[in-house]
Amino acid sequence: MHRLLQTVLLAKLSPEQRRAMREAAHQLLSAAKLGHHASSQEWPAYQALLPHILASQAAGSSDTYVRELVTDTVFFLYYWGNHEGAAALARQAWSAWLADSGEEDGHVIRIAKSLSFTLLQRGQIDEAIPLAERALEVSRNIEIDPEDLVDSLCALADARRHQGRFTEARDLGEEATVLARAQFGADDQITLRATHSWGVDLRLCGQFDEALALDQENARQRESLFGPTSFLTLNTLNALSIDMRESGDYPGARDFQEDVHLRARAALGEDNALTLRAARDLAVCRRRDGALDEARELTEDTLRRLVARYGRRHSDSLSTAANLSVDQRLAGDLELSRELGEETVRRYTALLGEDHAYTLLTGANLAATLRALGDPDAARKREDDVARRITAVLGPRHVMTLAVAIGQANTAYARLDFERAHAIDEAGLAELAVVTGADHPLTLACTANLALDLRGLGRGPEAGEQQRRAVAGFARVVRADHPGSSRHGHTAASSAIWRPCRCRPAAATQRTPGRLHRLVR
Known part of the structure; x- marks a missing residue:
C-alpha cells in the first residue's frame, strides 16, 4: 500500500484501532520465515520485508517473534552494508524494549549487544563500550542461556579490541570458545562465532601461528555449515589470509586473498563492506609480495569507495x-x-x-x-x-x-x-x-x-x-x-x-x- 494512502487511512482510525492494526501487522511479520541474515541469497527477502518492519514500528513490539525478527534485521542491515540503518534500528528497539521489559530480559540483552556492535563499526566507541560491559555483567548474574553468555563474552571482546585492550579481548574470546565447545560442540555455529573472535584477538596479540590454526579449521567448518558464499565464511577466509601473511607466507597469502576477494565481489557485491575489507587486505598482500603498483592502485580505489559509503571517520x-x-x-x-x-x-x-x-x-x-x-x-x-x-x-x-x-x-x-x-x-x-x-x-x-x-x-x-x-x-x-x-x-x-x-x-x-x-x- 502506498504510504500516502496509509496515512489517509490511519488518520481515520482511533488510537485503539491503530494499535490493533499495528498488532495485526506485527503478527503477520512474525510469521515470516527468513533465512540466515549473513547469507546474501536471503537478502532480497529481508529487503522486501524491511519497509513493513519500519512502517509498522516493529521495533516497539513486545512480541517474542517480532523482536527476534527485528534483531535479525539489524544484523541483515549490517551484513548488507547499511551500518547507519542497523544502528538506528537497534537503538530504537533497545530503547523501547528496555523501557518495556527491563535490562535482564533476554531480548533486551541481545539488542543491547547488537547496538554496541553497530556503534563500534561507526566509530561511536564511547557509547558502545558501556552497553557491552553491562550486557556481560547482567549475563553473568542472571540465569541465561549459555548461547547468550557466549555471545556476551564475544561482544565485550569486540569492544575491548576497539579500545586497544588486546590481551583482555583475547582472554574473553578464549573463555567464550571454551564455554561454547563444552556446551555445544566444536562445530556449532555459536562455537564458530566465538572461535572467529578469539582468532582475531590472537592475531592482535601477535600470536599468528595460533590464529592460523584456529582460522583454518573455522573456515572449513563455516563453509560446510553456511556455504562458500556466506558473509561468515568469507569473513573467516579473509582472516585466514591475514594469518598467512603475518606468519610470513607472503606469496601464499597473496594468492589466497586474490581468490577471497573475487569470491566476495561475486557473492556480496563490489561495494559491500566485507568486499572492501578484502580489497584492502589484498592490497597489503600485494605490497608484501612486491607488487607495489598494483597494491597502490587497489588501495586508492578501495579508499575512494569506503569514504563514499561510510565517510572518513569509519575504522575501515x-x-x-x-x-x-x-x-x-x-x-x-x-x-x-x-x-x-x-x-x-x-x-x-x-x-x-x-x-x-x-x-x-x-x-x-x-x-x-x-x-x-x-x-x-x-x-x-x-x-x-x-x-x-x-x-x-x-x-x-x-x-x-x-x-x-x-x-x-x-x-x-x-x-x-x-x-x-x-x-x-x-x-x-x-x-x-x-x-x-x-x-x-x-x-x-x-x-x-x-x-x-x-x-x-x-x-x-x-x-x-x-x-x-x-x-x-x-x-x-x-x-x-x-x-x-x-x-x-x-x-x-x-x-x-x-x-x-x-x-x-x-x-x-x-x-x-x-x-x-x-x-x-
Missing part, C-alpha cells in the same frame, strides 16, 4: 588511508604520504586516543615518511615517543613494539649513528627470532639491517656473514622477482609485521636511499 576508511600513506611513500610521493599520514594520525587520535596501538603505529609510519623526506631529527622524535608509549601499552616483546624499534634503528642509521642502530637491531633480532621465527621476513629484514650497521662500524667480516644469512633467507621465503631479493650485493628487504582482521596499520621503516629499503607493513 582510516586503516585504508594509513595503508595508502605507505603506498605513496614507496612510490616516492613523499609530500602526499606525509599529508595523508598526518591527517590519519589526527583522526585516529580523535577517535581512539593518542595511546591506542593503531594511532601509535600510524605515527611510526609517518616517522618513516619524515625520514624519507630528509628530516631524521623529526623522525627520531616521533619514533622515540611512539616506542615509549607502545611498550607501555603492548609490552616490549610484542611484534608491533619490535617493528617500531626497527624504525628507530633505521633513523639512527640515517643519522650515521651506527652504534645506536647496531644496539637496537641486535637486541631486536634476538627477540624477533623467538617471536616470529628465524625465517620470517621481518626477522630477515632486521638481519639485513644489522649487516649494514656492522659495515658502518667497520666490522666487515661480521657484516658479510649477516648479509649472507639475510640473502639466503629471503631466497627461501619470497618470490625470485621480489624487491626484497638480493641485488647488487646488498639486500633490499620488503618485510611486514602485523595487520589485524576486520585489519589495522603497521609500523613502516626505511633505510637511507641507495642502501637498504625496507617496508614493515
